[in-house]
Every structure is written in C-alpha cells, then in structure tokens.
Amino acid sequence: MDRRQFFKTSATVGAAVGAAVLPIKDLRAANTKENKEFIGVLVDTTRCIGCRSCEVACSVTHDNFVPDVKNDNALEKIHDTSDKQWTIVNRFKTEKGDVFVKRQCMHCWQPACAAACLVNAMAKTKEGPVTWDGDKCMGCRFCMVSCPFDIPKAEYHSWNPRIQKCNMCYERLKEGKKPACVEACPTDTLMFGTKRQLMEIARHRVYSHPDKYVHQIYGENEVGGTGWLYLSAVPFSQIGFRTDLGTTPYPEYTKQFLVSVPLILFGVPALLLGLNELTDRKNKLRENQGWTNPGEEDE
Amino acid sequence: MDSYPYAGFQTRLETGAHMEFYYYVNIFETKGLEYLLLLSFLALFIVLVRYLSVPEKKNPVPGEKTSTTAGS
Amino acid sequence: MNNTAVFTSEFNRVFKFFLQELKPRGKWLTPFNVISIPIIIVGLIILYFRFVYGLGSVTNLSQDFPWGLWIGFDVVTGVAFAGGSYVVTFVVYVMRNEKYHSIVRVTVLNGLLAYIFYAGALVLDLGRPWHIVNPIIGNSFGYNSVLFLVSWHFLLYMIAMFVEFSPVIAEWARLEKVRKFLSALTLGAVIFGITLSILHQSGLGALFLMAKPKIHPLWYSEFIPVMFFVSSIYAGLSMIIFEGTISHKVFKHLIGEGNHHHYDEIVLGLAKGAAITMFVYYFFQALLFIHEKRWELINDFWGYWYLLEVIGLVLIPCCMYAYAVRNRNLGIIKVASVLALLGIILNRLNVSVITFRWYAVDHYYPSWQEIVVTLMVISVEIWVLRWIVTRMPVFKHD
Numbered sequence: 001m002d003r004r005q006f007f008k009t010s011a012t013v014g015a016a017v018g019a020a021v022l023p024i025k026d027l028r029a030a031n032t033k034e035n036k037e038f039i040g041v042l043v044d045t046t047r048c049i050g051c052r053s054c055e056v057a058c059s060v061t062h063d064n065f066v067p068d069v070k071n072d073n074a075l076e077k078i079h080d081t082s083d084k085q086w087t088i089v090n091r092f093k094t095e096k097g098d099v100f101v102k103r104q105c106m107h108c109w110q111p112a113c114a115a116a117c118l119v120n121a122m123a124k125t126k127e128g129p130v131t132w133d134g135d136k137c138m139g140c141r142f143c144m145v146s147c148p149f150d151i152p153k154a155e156y157h158s159w160n161p162r163i164q165k166c167n168m169c170y171e172r173l174k175e176g177k178k179p180a181c182v183e184a185c186p187t188d189t190l191m192f193g194t195k196r197q198l199m200e201i202a203r204h205r206v207y208s209h210p211d212k213y214v215h216q217i218y219g220e221n222e223v224g225g226t227g228w229l230y231l232s233a234v235p236f237s238q239i240g241f242r243t244d245l246g247t248t249p250y251p252e253y254t255k256q257f258l259v260s261v262p263l264i265l266f267g268v269p270a271l272l273l274g275l276n277e278l279t280d281r282k283n284k285l286r287e288n289q290g291w292t293n294p295g296e297e298d299e
Numbered sequence: 300m301d302s303y304p305y306a307g308f309q310t311r312l313e314t315g316a317h318m319e320f321y322y323y324v325n326i327f328e329t330k331g332l333e334y335l336l337l338l339s340f341l342a343l344f345i346v347l348v349r350y351l352s353v354p355e356k357k358n359p360v361p362g363e364k365t366s367t368t369a370g371s
Numbered sequence: 372m373n374n375t376a377v378f379t380s381e382f383n384r385v386f387k388f389f390l391q392e393l394k395p396r397g398k399w400l401t402p403f404n405v406i407s408i409p410i411i412i413v414g415l416i417i418l419y420f421r422f423v424y425g426l427g428s429v430t431n432l433s434q435d436f437p438w439g440l441w442i443g444f445d446v447v448t449g450v451a452f453a454g455g456s457y458v459v460t461f462v463v464y465v466m467r468n469e470k471y472h473s474i475v476r477v478t479v480l481n482g483l484l485a486y487i488f489y490a491g492a493l494v495l496d497l498g499r500p501w502h503i504v505n506p507i508i509g510n511s512f513g514y515n516s517v518l519f520l521v522s523w524h525f526l527l528y529m530i531a532m533f534v535e536f537s538p539v540i541a542e543w544a545r546l547e548k549v550r551k552f553l554s555a556l557t558l559g560a561v562i563f564g565i566t567l568s569i570l571h572q573s574g575l576g577a578l579f580l581m582a583k584p585k586i587h588p589l590w591y592s593e594f595i596p597v598m599f600f601v602s603s604i605y606a607g608l609s610m611i612i613f614e615g616t617i618s619h620k621v622f623k624h625l626i627g628e629g630n631h632h633h634y635d636e637i638v639l640g641l642a643k644g645a646a647i648t649m650f651v652y653y654f655f656q657a658l659l660f661i662h663e664k665r666w667e668l669i670n671d672f673w674g675y676w677y678l679l680e681v682i683g684l685v686l687i688p689c690c691m692y693a694y695a696v697r698n699r700n701l702g703i704i705k706v707a708s709v710l711a712l713l714g715i716i717l718n719r720l721n722v723s724v725i726t727f728r729w730y731a732v733d734h735y736y737p738s739w740q741e742i743v744v745t746l747m748v749i750s751v752e753i754w755v756l757r758w759i760v761t762r763m764p765v766f767k768h769d
Contacts (some may be wrong), residue, residue, distance in 0.1 A: 020700050082434065089579025091451040105758040112581045118519035119502070136511045139498015142518050144437035145727075146581035153434045154498060174587040242584065250581045257596050261520060261570055272465050276558065279467045293588040313533045340654045347650055351696050353641050 024060065038109065038128035039173070040219075040227035041182060042198040043102055044205065045239065046212060047189040050075060050091055050100035057088045057184035058104075061169065071266075076098075083153040086166040087181060094234045101239050102181070102189070104166035105130060105151045106219060107227030110249030113143035113152060119161075128195075128227050129168035135162060148223050148245045168227070189197055205231060224249025385544045394760050403741040407750035414747025415649060417740045418495065426498065429740040436735035438496075443724035444746055445492035447575050448716050449485055451599070454607030456482030457568035458644070460561040471637055476539055476756045476765045477618065478611055480756070488752040490525050495744065507757040513749055517577045524571035531564035543763040544603065573600040579722055587726035589668050591661050595722065599657060605648040606715040607687075609708040616705055618760075627767045642692045642704045642719060649689035656681050673729060680721065684714025 014103070052069040059066040065084035067074060076089040080103070082088075087104035111130045113122040122136035124130050132152075139161050144152045149288035169179035184191040191198060202217045218236050219226035223245050230236070237243050396406075421429045459478045462468045494500045504510045506519055507526065513519045534556050541550035569690050576599030583591055592598075619626060619634065626634075660666070668674055688710040696701035724735065759765065 080434065115515045116518065116581060118513040118516040118522060119505045120513045121511070136505055137499060137501075138502040138505065140496075140518065141437035141498065142578070144434070144517070145578070145585075148581075148584055150435065150585075154432075154437060155425070156430075156432060157425045159423055159425055161425060163498075200512070203686065244583055250583075252517065253580040253593070254577055255582060257517065257573070257580065257595065258515075258520070264570055265566060268569060269562050272461070272562045272565060276465045276467070276562075283467055309638060329661050329664060330697060335656060336654070336658055340657075344650065347647065347693065351646060353639075353699070355696055 021287040023112075024209035028055050036127060037194040038191065038198055039168075040107065040128060040195045040198055040228055040229060041168070041179065042191040042193075042202055042229045042231070044102050044189055044202075045099055045188045045189070046231065046233045047087070048100040048102065049187055050089055051096070051186060052089050053184040054181035054190065055085060055087055055089060057180040058166070059085060061180040062086060071196075077255070081151065081153060081157045082164070083164045086164060090178045091238055092234075092239045094238050096233045099232070099234060099239050101230075101232075103240070104149055104228070106149055106164075106166075107168055108221075108223055108249070109225040109227070110223075110251050112146040112148060112223070114249035114252060116142045118142070124172060126169070128171060129170045129173065130165075130227075131167045132163050132165065133237075134162055139163070146250065148242070148250060195227060195229070196250075197226075202229055202231055205235060221247040224252075375563075376688070381546065385546065388544060396612060396761065403637040403753070407754065410743060410746050410750050414744045414750075419497070419716075420740075421744075426496070428515050429744075429754050430739065431734065431735055431738045431741070433735075435731055436724075437734055438723060438727070440724070440737035440741045440745060441492055441496040443720050444589040444716070445748060446489050447487035447723050448719040448726040449492070450572065450575060451603045451715050451719055452605040452610045452712070453482040453485035453489075453566065453702040454572060454603035456535075456607070458604055458613065459567045460535065462566050463557055465565070468683075470640060473633065473766075474611065474615065474637055476536070476767070477760070479532055479535045480539075480615060480759060480765055482655060483529065483536055484752050484756055486529050486532065488748050490529070492745070492748045496499065514526075517574055518532075521571050521574040521578065524574065525529055525568045528564055528567040528571065528631055531567060534560040535564065539763050539765060568603075569600060573597060574601040575599055576722070582727065585728050586722060587673055587729045588663065589665055589673060590722050592663060594655070594659060598652070598655060598659075599719075601648065601652045602715060602718065605645045605652065605711060609711040609715075610643055612638055612645075612704060613712060614710075616708075622760055622766065625760065638704055639696055639699065642707070643696045645691035646689055646696060649685055649711065651683070653685050653689060656685070673726065680714060681716045684717060688714065702722045745764070 005273075029297070045202065048142045052067065052074075055067055056069060058064070062243045064086060067085065075089070078090050079088060087102060089100055089102050107128060107130050111122065111124055114120075114124050114130060116122070117137075118140070119136040121135075122130060122143050123133065123170075139154070141152075141154055141163075142152070143163065144154060151165050153164045155164065169177070169181075172179065178192045179190075182215050186264060191201065199217065199220065204214045205217055206217070212233060214235055216232075216236065218230040218232070218241055219228055224247060228243070232239055235243075255278045417429050426432055430439060430441070456479045459471055459475055463471050463475050489728055494503060497503060506513065506522055534553065537553045538550045538557070541547075573596035576595035576597075579586060579591070580593065580594055615634070615638065665677075669678070688707040691703050691707035691710070695701070695707060728734070
C-alpha cells in the first residue's frame with residue numbers, strides 16, 4: 001500500500017466510524033426538538049383595583065415579608081420592590097383617575113442580568129422565567145448595575161445575602177401551576193400564557209377599545225422584548241415606566257467588546273513578538289555600524 | 300408631579316425621538332465635523348511630536364564641564 | 372551530595388532566611404506608621420462588622436447604588452493606576468529601550484501589589500466572597516459576562532507579573548539557577564501581560580456598557596472600553612512619576628547616586644509619553660463630543676463637571692507635560708502628574724459612581740467606614756512595598 005492509498009483508506013474508515021459513532025444526524029434534530037415558546041404575563045392596568053392580593057400571594061409562596069394590605073399605607077408613596085418583597089403595586093394619580101401598576105422582574109427575552117452574571121447565577125430558563133441560583137451567586141451585584149429596570153435587590157443586612165427578585169414562580173410552573181400572583185388576582189388584570197398568545201390578546205384589546213388604551217404594549221419591543229407585557233390607559237411615562245430604554249437587547253451592548261477579546265488575544269502577542277524581533281534586528285544592525293542605545297554609555 | 304423612582308427626567312432619547320421609527324433621523328449628521336476634527340488632530344499631532352523632540356542631555360559627571368566656552 | 376540533599380538544604384536555607392527577614396527593621400514611630408497603624412486597626416474592626424452584619428452595616432450601598440467607593444475607587448481606579456507596569460515592560464522588553472530598564476523592577480512590583488490589593492478589596496465588596504472560586508474552578512463559567520473576563524484576566528495578570536518579578540525574589544534568596552530560569556520566562560510573561568492588560572483595562576470600562584440608561588450621557592458611550600484603555604497608559608506613566616518622586620525621597624539610601632541623574636532623563640521620557648497619550652485621549656474625547664452632540668448637554672452642573680474633568684484635568688496637564696518636556700522642567704512634570712492622576716480618579720469615579728443614576732433624588736456618597744477601609748488597603752499595600760523594597764534588590768539593575 002503506498003502513502004496515498006493509506007491516507008485515502010484511513011480517511012474513509014475514519015469518516016465511516018465517525019458517522020456511525022457520532023450522533024451527527026441526531027444533532028440537528030436535537031436542535032429543533034426542544035423549541036418551546038417563552039411564557040409571560042400580560043398586565044392590564046385598566047383592570048387593576050389595587051387590592052394587592054398579588055403582593056400577599058407572592059410573599060406567602062416564597063416566604064417573604066407579607067404586607068398588611070388593610071392597614072399599611074404603602075400606596076401613599078411611589079415605591080419599589082425590595083429585598084423583602086418581589087412584587088409591589090403602586091398607585092398613580094392621573095387625569096384618568098387612579099391607575100394601579102404591579103411591578104416585578106420583566107423576564108426579558110435577552111436579560112441584561114443573565115448576560116452580566118459571571119457565574120450564571122442569573123439565568124434565562126428555557127421556558128422563559130429568569131431565575132437566580134444561590135449556590136453560584138458571589139454577590140458581586142453586577143446584575144443590579146446592568147438591569148435597565150433596576151429590579152434585582154440585595155440583602156445588604158445579611159452576612160449571606162441573597163439577590164431577591166421575582167422568578168415567575170418557576171417551581172410552581174414545573175408542577176403545571178400558574179404564578180401565584182396570577183392565580184390570586186381577582187379581576188383578571190394578570191393573564192398568563194405564551195408571549196405570542198398574550199400579544200394577540202393585548203392587540204385585540206387595544207383595537208377593540210381604541211379610546212380606552214394607549215396604543216402601545218409596553219414590553220413588546222422594549223430592551224428587545226420582555227416576558228411581562230403591560231397595557232395602560234395613560235402614557236407609560238406617567239405610571240412609572242421608563243420610555244427611553246431603547247429596543248436593543250442589552251447584552252448586545254457588550255457584544256462588540258466580547259467579540260474583540262479573541263481578536264486581541266490572537267493579534268497582540270503576534271504583534272508584540274514581531275515588534276520585538278524588529279527592534280532586536282534594528283539594534284543589532286546599529287551596533288554593527290557602531291551606534292549604541294541612548295543611555296547605555298553611562299552603565 | 301411626584302418624583303417617581305423610575306421616570307422624572309427628560310432624557311435625550313425622549314426628546315430625540317430615537318425609539319420611534321416614524322421620523323427622519325440622520326445618523327451621519329456629525330460626520331463632516333468628525334472628519335474635520337481628524338484632520339486637525341493629525342496636523343496638531345505632527346506639531347506636538349516635533350515640539351517634544353528635544354535632544355537628551357548626557358549625565359553630568361561631577362567635575363566635568365558641559366560647556367566649552369570659558370566663563371559660563 | 373545527591374540532588375534531593377542539595378534541594379532540601381537550599382530549601383531550608385531559604386526558609387530560615389525568609390523567617391529572619393520577617394523581623395522588622397528601622398524605627399517604629401515614623402510619621403507613616405503613626406498614621407497607618409490606627410487606620411489599619413480601625414479598618415480591621417470595620418471588616419469584622421462587615422462580615423458579621425453584612426455590607427449594609429458599614430457601607431452606604433443601597434438597592435439604587437449597588438457599587439460604591441470600594442468598586443469605583445479601589446478596583447476601577449486602582450487598576451488604572453497600575454497601568455505603568457505593562458507600559459514600561461513593553462518599552463523595555465518588547466521595544467528593547469534600555470533607557471527605562473532601571474525602573475522596571477519597582478514598577479512591576481508596584482503593579483503586582485496594586486493588583487493583589489485591589490483584587491483583595493474586590494473580595495471585601497462581594498456579598499458571598501467564598502463563592503469567588505466558582506468562576507475559577509469551572510463550577511459555573513459565565514462566558515457571556517464581561518466580569519468573567521475581567522476576573523480571569525486579573526488572576527492571569529497577577530501570575531504574569533509575579534513571573535516578571537520573581538527573578539528579583541530569586542536574586543534576593545540567592546537562588547541563581549532559579550533566577551536564570553525565571554529570567555528566561557520574562558519576555559513571554561511580558562507579552563502575555565500586555566495582552567491581558569489591554570483586555571482588562573478596557574474590560575473594566577466594558578462593565579458599564581449595559582448601564583446605558585443609568586450613566587450620564589456626557590460620560591456614557593460605546594467607546595468607554597477604548598477610553599479606559601488609552602487613559603490607563605498615561606495614568607500608569609503619571610503614577611510612576613508620582614510614586615517615583617516619593618520613593619526617591621523615602622528610599623534615597625537604596626538608590627545609587629548615578630541613578631538619580633539618570634532618573635531625571637527617565638522622568639522626561641515618561642512625561643513625553645504621557646503628553647502624547649493624553650493628547651490622543653483628548654482628541655478621542657473631542658470626537659465623542661461631536662459624535663454624541665454633547666454641546667447640547669453642556670449648560671448645566673453636569674456639563675461644567677465634565678468640562679472640569681476633560682479640560683481642567685486632561686488638556687491642562689497634557690499641555691503642562693509638553694511644556695515641561697520641552698523646557699526640561701521637572702517641577703512642572705510632578706505637578707502635571709498629580710493633576711493627571713486626579714483626572715483619572717475623577718473619570719473613573721464619574722463613570723462608576725458619581726454620574727451613575729445622576730438623576731436620583733438621594734445620591735450615594737461613601738460612608739466613613741468605606742473610606743477607612745480604602746485607606747487601610749492602601750496602607751497595608753505600602754507596608755508590604757516597604758518591606759520588599761528594603762530587603763530585595765528592587766532598585767538594582769538586572
């Protein structure tokens with residue numbers, strides 16, 4: 001057998017063995033098999049009566065601080081979620097009356113927090129909810145810096161702090177149940193489903209009642225799209241939503257930099273070695289012609 | 300208006316109408332000025348490098364004069 | 372004598388030598404000691420409270436302001452100051468410019484200590500510092516994260532700098548064969564170190580790219596990483612000049628007389644590099660100013676604050692450096708270095724803390740405990756530097 005024959009044979013044998021052993025055919029199928037659509041929640045603020053059952057249900061389910069909705073005056077002031085409450089309701093006084101708005105993690109399609117997390121403690125699950133894993137978290141709070149909605153909250157007064165934010169009741173979803181807040185809501189303000197279904201419902205509501213709603217579904221395109229969608233009777237800036245967040249998914253802002261990392265790791269060492277070689281050559285030539293480096297004469 | 304924790308200030312995006320795609324936006328608006336800046340940078344850079352190219356002085360050895368004119 | 376016997380006897384000798392060297396020399400009641408010892412003691416007490424009662428008990432960090440002085444100053448600014456080591460090793464080992472050889476050892480030492488202590492300060496700021504091994508041991512690699520890259524680069528860069536500095540340690544312990552071996556690794560470590568530096572200096576800037584709606588538009592741009600990298604060059608050069616001024620007074624007895632004269636030429640050379648770099652950086656800022664149409668934002672407090680930073684603490688020290696190099700005026704260079712360093716501090720703090728959520732009603736300011744711990748970190752670093760410099764041949768030429 002000559003060399004050429006040897007290479008041809010081994011190549012074909014190798015390919016045959018590879019095709020038999022490696023699940024090449026199955027890999028493509030594996031890619032398309034698991035495609036579930038993301039789930040989310042539609043919040044129709046025109047239906048909310050501010051009963052705050054969602055706050056209570058959420059805190060009860062997750063062992064957090066349960067607010068005394070009858071006696072505390074939490075609605076008097078605009079406030080934010082905290083390290084003790086994953087969701088809160090705010091009351092806004094607008095020209096169309098009182099508008100109640102439930103706020104919590106938006107479960108973005110491309111979350112900034114998950115892109116920021118260097119240990120994948122914050123991660124987007126395949127089903128849609130963005131969850132936090134305490135076994136991995138170092139408490140660096142980079143997720144808090146990156147979130148455009150300022151949602152993650154840290155337990156600053158604990159020696160072993162957690163990052164607190166809504167996880168869309170991921171453990172309940174695994175059991176086939178809806179998020180606790182959605183189940184507790186008495187007025188159908190909260191509707192649970194896939195984002196595709198919710199978008200169609202939301203559009204339908206806006207088209208059917210064009211005077212009742214502002215013609216925008218908040219979360220459709222904001223920050224590249226979020227899992228939680230909002231409908232409102234008044235402009236969103238009046239009910240505590242930032243309208244300047246852009247439509248670019250936030251991880252895209254770091255893509256340019258992360259892409260240049262391997263480029264620099266490939267290019268710079270080669271460039272530096274090249275410069276080193278050139279200067280060595282230049283110095284050798286100079287010395288041969290009787291020139292010396294500045295400063296060398298003194299040593 | 301109360302000071303909401305989220306929105307309460309006019310950001311440039313709101314005033315600049317960048318999020319909506321229904322208005323004319325020229326993203327190359329400042330390109331002319333940028334090229335002018337680049338040219339002036341290159342010119343001034345050459346000036347700067349020439350300004351800074353000062354020949355080095357040798358180390359003063361104690362006792363040795365650096366000047367050869369008497370009485371300086 | 373066989374090899375193991377030689378090895379054991381050498382090991383014993385070095386070990387005994389090291390233990391003996393741990394003993395303090397010199398006076399106890401120097402001004403620096405009198406100030407730094409109470410700071411260190413109070414700092415340690417504060418750290419006890421921080422670890423037992425949580426970060427909130429000693430810092431002014433909040434849900435709105437997750438990063439404060441420790442990240443903004445200790446880590447982000449501190450690392451910029453340590454940029455001198457990659458610049459100087461580039462000039463000496465890559466470009467083979469022997470003029471700066473005498474400052475390589477002390478600059479690399481300063482850089483190594485800076486990274487060790489500022490990475491240490493980072494650990495103090497973590498909520499669950501024991502999980503810091505997670506991104507290292509492969510338990511959980513968050514490849515998508517800029518911070519993952521920054522932390523790995525910190526680790527690798529510290530190793531590279533340690534390799535660059537290790538010949539000095541070997542020389543001190545009189546392990547000649549080890550020193551030769553380590554010296555051969557220097558160019559590789561330098562090239563590796565420069566590459567890593569480019570990435571993590573810019574990486575620290577890239578951390579803030581996703582905070583676009585929260586950082587004031589006069590400071591935010593997609594080019595923050597480039598700006599951080601370029602400014603780290605002159606930050607490092609200015610720090611070498613600044614620290615060198617102090618070292619040459621404090622450690623005068625360790626530096627030979629000839630080196631003092633030679634050092635003036637070095638300072639002029641460093642100032643020249645700083646002038647050019649600051650000029651480039653200033654024009655980068657001007658380009659961004661035009662591109663982002665920042666003239667629309669100039670007419671309020673933040674506009675003036677921006678002008679203070681870019682004109683007062685970049686353009687002016689740049690001109691001072693240029694004038695001083697031309698006229699060989701070392702006094703002006705020293706003042707310029709201080710102004711340039713202040714400009715760097717201001718820039719880094721502006722991006723990371725001061726203009727972060729600039730619109731907030733109650734803005735973050737550091738608590739006294741945060742300030743004391745920062746001073747403690749710097750003090751301990753200087754203690755270690757002093758210990759090393761007075762014993763190891765740092766100011767000697769290799």
